[in-house]
Amino acid sequence: MRDSEMRLEPSEPTGRRAFLSKALPAFVPLVALLQSGRSEQSQKEAAKQGETRSYRASQHDYAMGVDPSRCIGCGQCAEACKTENDVPEEPFYFRTWIERYSVHSDRETVVSSPNGGIGGFPAVTERGVLRTFFVPKLCNQCANPPCVQVCPVGATFKTQDGVVLVDSSYCIGCRYCIQACPYGARFMHPVTHTAEKCTFCYHRIVKGHVPACVEVCPTQARIFGDLKERASPLMRFRRQNAVQVLKADLNTEPKVYYANLDGEVR
Amino acid sequence: MMEAAQPLAEVLQQIKGYIYPNEVELHWGLLVVVYPYITGLVAGAFILASLERVFNVREVQPTYRLSLLTALAFLIIAPLPLLAHLGHPERSFEIFFTPNVHSAMAMFGFVYAWYLMVVLLLEIWFDYRKDAIVWAKDERGWKKWAHRLFTLGANDLSERSLRFDRRAGRFLTLIGIPSAFLLHGYVGFIFGSVKANPWWSSVLIPIVFLFSAIVSGIAMVLVLYMLTCLVRGKEIDMPCADKLASFLLYALIVDFSLEMLDFIHRLYQAEESIRILSQMISSRLFLSLVVLQLLLGTLIPMIGLMVISPAFRTHGRAVLKVPPELRRLIYFAAALLIQMGIFSTRWNVVVGGQLFSKSLRGLTVYKMELLGLEGFFMSALLLIMPFVVLYLLVTVLPPWPDKEVHPESIVVAAAE
Numbered sequence: 001m002r003d004s005e006m007r008l009e010p011s012e013p014t015g016r017r018a019f020l021s022k023a024l025p026a027f028v029p030l031v032a033l034l035q036s037g038r039s040e041q042s043q044k045e046a047a048k049q050g051e052t053r054s055y056r057a058s059q060h061d062y063a064m065g066v067d068p069s070r071c072i073g074c075g076q077c078a079e080a081c082k083t084e085n086d087v088p089e090e091p092f093y094f095r096t097w098i099e100r101y102s103v104h105s106d107r108e109t110v111v112s113s114p115n116g117g118i119g120g121f122p123a124v125t126e127r128g129v130l131r132t133f134f135v136p137k138l139c140n141q142c143a144n145p146p147c148v149q150v151c152p153v154g155a156t157f158k159t160q161d162g163v164v165l166v167d168s169s170y171c172i173g174c175r176y177c178i179q180a181c182p183y184g185a186r187f188m189h190p191v192t193h194t195a196e197k198c199t200f201c202y203h204r205i206v207k208g209h210v211p212a213c214v215e216v217c218p219t220q221a222r223i224f225g226d227l228k229e230r231a232s233p234l235m236r237f238r239r240q241n242a243v244q245v246l247k248a249d250l251n252t253e254p255k256v257y258y259a260n261l262d263g264e265v266r
Numbered sequence: 267m268m269e270a271a272q273p274l275a276e277v278l279q280q281i282k283g284y285i286y287p288n289e290v291e292l293h294w295g296l297l298v299v300v301y302p303y304i305t306g307l308v309a310g311a312f313i314l315a316s317l318e319r320v321f322n323v324r325e326v327q328p329t330y331r332l333s334l335l336t337a338l339a340f341l342i343i344a345p346l347p348l349l350a351h352l353g354h355p356e357r358s359f360e361i362f363f364t365p366n367v368h369s370a371m372a373m374f375g376f377v378y379a380w381y382l383m384v385v386l387l388l389e390i391w392f393d394y395r396k397d398a399i400v401w402a403k404d405e406r407g408w409k410k411w412a413h414r415l416f417t418l419g420a421n422d423l424s425e426r427s428l429r430f431d432r433r434a435g436r437f438l439t440l441i442g443i444p445s446a447f448l449l450h451g452y453v454g455f456i457f458g459s460v461k462a463n464p465w466w467s468s469v470l471i472p473i474v475f476l477f478s479a480i481v482s483g484i485a486m487v488l489v490l491y492m493l494t495c496l497v498r499g500k501e502i503d504m505p506c507a508d509k510l511a512s513f514l515l516y517a518l519i520v521d522f523s524l525e526m527l528d529f530i531h532r533l534y535q536a537e538e539s540i541r542i543l544s545q546m547i548s549s550r551l552f553l554s555l556v557v558l559q560l561l562l563g564t565l566i567p568m569i570g571l572m573v574i575s576p577a578f579r580t581h582g583r584a585v586l587k588v589p590p591e592l593r594r595l596i597y598f599a600a601a602l603l604i605q606m607g608i609f610s611t612r613w614n615v616v617v618g619g620q621l622f623s624k625s626l627r628g629l630t631v632y633k634m635e636l637l638g639l640e641g642f643f644m645s646a647l648l649l650i651m652p653f654v655v656l657y658l659l660v661t662v663l664p665p666w667p668d669k670e671v672h673p674e675s676i677v678v679a680a681a682e
Contacts, residue, residue, distance in 0.1 A: 090274070091278070091287060091290075092274045092287060092288065092290040092291055093287075093288065094287045094288055097286075097287050099284075110284075111283075111284035111625070111627055112284060113284070113286075113287055115287075116287050137286075146460075146461065146462060149368050149369065150368075150369050150370065150371065150460075151366055151369055152360075152361050152365065152366055152369045152371040152372035152374075153357075153360040153361055153364055153365065153366060153369075153372065154364060154365075154366040154369075170357070170360070171353070171354065171357075172352050172353065172354050172355075172357045172358055172360060172361070173352050173353015173354045173357075174348075174351070174352055174353075174371065175293040175294065175353075176369070176371050176456075178288075178293050179293060179294065179460055179462070179463065179620075180460055180462055181462060182461070182462035182624055183286075183624070184285075184286025184287075184288045184289050184623070184624055184625070185288070186288065187288040187291065188291065188293065188353065192353075193353030193354060194353060194354070250461055250462065266624075266625050266626060266627070
C-alpha cells in the first residue's frame with residue numbers, strides 16, 4: 001500500500017525531465033519573439049527582391065519595343081531621361097540616345113548622334129543621300145547580361161522582373177562592366193564614380209508607370225511592356241512586326257526589340 | 267564635373283567616323299597598361315628562377331636569387347595600379363569578401379594571394395633560411411635583427427633540416443611554375459574573355475600574354491644582372507649571360523610566332539570588325555604597334571640575338587663570333603629594346619582595344635593626363651617603385667653568389 005501510495009502521489013519531480021517541463025513554457029514567448037523577428041526578416045528579404053504585398057517582381061518580365069520607322073529624331077526621350085534620372089548634362093553620358101543613319105548612294109552609311117540627339121538633328125544637306133532613319137538606343141536589359149557576369153563584386157545584378165541594375169553604394173568603379181557591354185550603354189558617373197546605365201526607370205515601372213522616354217515620345221516609337229502579360233501593347237508589337245535584337249550573335253539575349261531593323265544598325 | 271568634361275570635349279574634336287556617345291571617355295588608361303606589364307614581369311622572372319631549380323640549367327644559377335627577389339618586388343607593387351584606378355578604392359576589399367564567382371576579375375585577389383603567400387614568400391624563406399642564420403651570427407645592428415626575424419626562430423642547421431629546405435624549395439618551384447602560368451594567363455583571360463570587344467576577344471590572348479611575360483621577365487633579370495655586376499664591380503659571368511640570352515631568344519621566337527598566328531588568323535577570317543581594326547592599326551596604333559612593338563621591340567632584338575648568341579650554335583660557335591665585351595653590350599641593348607616592346611604590347615592590347623568603337627564605325631583617341639591618379643607621373647612612379655622595393659630586398663637578402671652560404675660549409679663547420 002505504501003508503495004502504491006508512493007506511485008499515485010509522486011513526490012516533487014526532479015531531474016532533466018522535470019527541468020524541461022518547467023522551463024519549456026518559459027521559452028514560448030522567446031520563441032514567439034524570435035519567430036516574429038524571423039518573419040520580419042523574411043519580409044525585408046522579400047521586399048529586397050521585389051516581393052511586397054502590392055508588387056510581386058516574379059510576376060513581371062519587362063521589355064521594350066522600338067519602331068525606328070516611327071522615330072522622328074526629336075530627342076525628347078534622351079532629354080526626358082536626363083531630367084528624370086539626374087544624368088550629367090555633358091554630351092558624354094547617356095542612358096539613352098538617338099542615332100541617325102544616312103544611307104548614301106555609294107553604299108556608304110554615315111551615322112551621327114550630336115549630343116545624343118537632344119535638341120534634334122541638323123537637316124541633311126549633302127547630296128547623294130538615299131534615305132535616312134533614326135534609331136533610339138538604350139541598355140538592352142539582356143537576359144544574359146555580360147556586364148553582370150564580369151562585375152567582380154556583384155554590384156550590378158539582374159532583378160527578378162528582368163531589369164539590370166547597379167547598386168551604386170556597392171560598385172567599386174573598376175569599369176569592367178563598361179568594357180563588357182557590347183552596346184556602349186554604360187558610363188562612369190563623373191561625380192559618384194560608379195557605373196551608370198538605363199534602369200527602364202525602375203522607380204516608375206514598379207509603380208505601374210512607363211519609363212520617362214516612353215512617356216514623352218510623341219510618335220510612340222517606344223513601346224514598354226511586360227513579357228509575362230499576354231494582352232499588352234508590347235505583345236501586340238511583337239505579334240505585328242518582324243522584330244530583331246542588336247548583335248544577336250553575341251548571345252546576350254537583349255530585351256529591347258526593334259521592328260523591321262535595317263541591317264546597317266549595330 | 268567640368269574638369270572631366272574639358273579633356274573629353276577635346277577628344278570629341280578628334281573622333282573619326284561614329285562612336286557611341288558613352289565611348290568618348292576612354293575607361294582603361296595608362297594605369298591598366300602598367301598592371302599587366304608588372305604582373306608579366308613577376309611571372310617571367312619566376313619562370314627564369316625555375317629554370318635553375320627544376321630544369322637544372324646550371325649556367326643561370328647566378329641569377330636564381332635575383333630572379334626570385336625581382337618577382338617579389340614587382341608582385342608587391344602589382345595591385346597598386348589597379349587600386350589607384352578604381353573609382354572607389356576604399357571598397358576594393360569587397361573583391362575578397364563578397365566576390366562574384368562568375369567574374370574573371372574577382373578571382374584576381376585569390377590568384378594574387380596564392381602566388382604571394384604560398385609560392386614566392388615561402389620559396390624565398392626556404393631558400394634564404396640557412397643564409398640568414400649564418401649571416402646573423404656575425405652581424406650587428408638592425409641587419410642582425412632583420413635576419414633573426416626572417417628565420418622566424420627556425421635556427422636548425424642540421425643536415426636533415428637543410429635537406430628539407432632544399433626539397434621544400436624544389437617542391438614550391440614545381441607548384442610555382444603552373445602558378446606563374448595561372449597568374450599571367452589569367453590576366454590575359456580578363457581581356458580575352460570580353461566578347462564585346464573583337465580586339466581582345468581571342469582564345470590566344472592568355473597564351474600570348476604568358477609568353478610575352480616570360481620574354482619580359484628574362485630580359486628584365488638580364489638587365490638587372492648586368493647592372494648589378496657593373497655597380498658591384500664584378501665580372502659578368504659570360505656562360506650565364508649567354509644562356510639567359512639563348513632562353514630570351516627561344517621565348518621571343520615563340521611569342522612572336524603566337525602573335526603572328528593571332529594576326530594572320532584575324533586577317534584570314536576577316537570578320538565584321540576587320541575593317542575598323544585595319545584602319546586602327548594603320549593609323550592610331552601604327553607607331554606603338556608596327557614601329558615600337560614589332561620592329562624595334564621584337565624583330566631587331568630577335569635578329570641581333572640570333573646572330574650573336576650561341577643559342578643555335580653549329581659546331582660549337584655562334585653564327586657570328588663576337589668578342590664578349592661587344593656581346594654583352596648587344597645583349598643589354600636587346601633586353602632594353604624588348605622591355606620597350608613588351609610595354610608597347612600591353613599598351614596596344616589595353617589602349618588599342620578602346621580606340622575603336624564597338625559600333626565598328628569609328629576611331630577615338632586617348633588623351634593621357636600628366637597629373638592626377640590616372641596620370642603619367644603616377645604611372646611612372648608605379649614603374650619605379652618595384653626597383654625601390656627590389657633595392658630594399660637586396661639590401662636585406664643579398665642575392666649575390668659570393669654571399670651565398672653553401673650547405674657543405676655549414677656541415678663542415680658543424681663537424682669541426
